[in-house]
Amino acid sequence: MPVDLTFCDQIGVMTLNRPEALNALDHQLQADLEAALGEVEGRAGLRALVVTGAGRAFCAGSDVKDLYGVSPEEADRIVRREARICHRLADLPVPTVAAIHGYALGGGIAFALYHDIRVAAESARLGCPEIRLGWSTPYGMSLLTRLVGRGKARELLFRGHVIDAREAHRIGLVDEVVPDAELMETAEGIAREVAAHSPAGVRALKAVLNAEEGMGMREADDYECRAFRVCFDTEEARAGIRDFVEKRKRP
Template sequence: MGATAEVAAGPARAIVLSSAAPDSFCVGADLKERHTLDDAGFDAQRLVFRRAFASLRDLPVPAVAAVHGYALGGGYELALSCDLIVADETAVVGLPEVRVGIVPGGGTQLLPRRVGYGIAADLILTGRQVKADEAARLGLVDRLVPEGADLTTALDLAGLIAANSPIAVANARNAIRHGLGADLPAGLDIEDAAWRTAVFSDDRREGVRAFVEHRPPTW
């Protein structure tokens, strides 16, 4: 069962992607291993990586990346595949693939949608590494927190998301994502459809009722 199916089958309303490594989130592909690959090996590995990135993007609930230390190449692309990125002060992000003759395989489309063409081109075409303070300033990460607080903050953020209406969160998220690729009139129609799905749901009825009754809603 893939990650998307596992989440869809369970009670999760948000997930956190983190690393157990003490000094890094993920440094991407092993270049020493890649040195041994032939063209067929690269092609096979590419399919695996595409499935990994897609499994995060296709999750039915929001995903929050908790980043500390190095998040480079495929590692940063995993974070980009999440909805939000929390980084601590040790974080260093980058897409260095062009330095070894490779195009970023999970960042050339997601990064410009996050930060715009110029900043994305700066990062991708130079292959430079960006420390946490600049990453936060440029929008490469969403929240910058003290060293060691990335996971706790990401869990808290996921908890805030999970406390809200699942139907409202899912439809708002879909409206944001689908609207990015549309012109404004089409985007407003996407927003209207999301609004209508939520407002005519049991979640809206429960949410408004709970507000009036001064109690937490039961979704």
């Protein structure tokens, strides 16, 4: 199967499994990602999701073979489908952790950008080389700009360079760099740490962070206050305050 999905102790692990093509997003992989995301969306009790790729790459982006010889209308349909998959990933109610190794190029780096946290192996190579093929990057550019800043984003996009994991970390594209052998252990450890927190609080925080990206400061503050009120009215929040006041050690 082009996508493997496993669950253990409230953690999901989704693996793009098309290693012979560096996990490039062909029609079948797109369809399997849609099905896997549907399963994740309906999974009761899930608290975090780790996403990675099988073989030598995280994801090499769009499968250029699928774009060869097609009309502009069909090419537009293909990349819009990829963008919708990324949006569904970003809209998941639980935090997501990208475990990136090998190549994350074009649509692959965009796919990584829609995760909440990105951990890269030392082997990771990230970039937006679409300009070298004669077209602009079709989605994810606004997220890239937010993460690394206007100047660095434009440099990466206009020059089409591929950078290593250390440089990606330096500019803020990934959050942590680890040896390849420690990649999944680190990503799953982050997921377990997130899963240990109040699920209501984490889901509220994720919803707030997603919603306020297009908001002004005052609108965002109001949204955050309303989310806080909902979380405050839970037993977990009351227990947290009680433990703090009574100086009890929390797990």
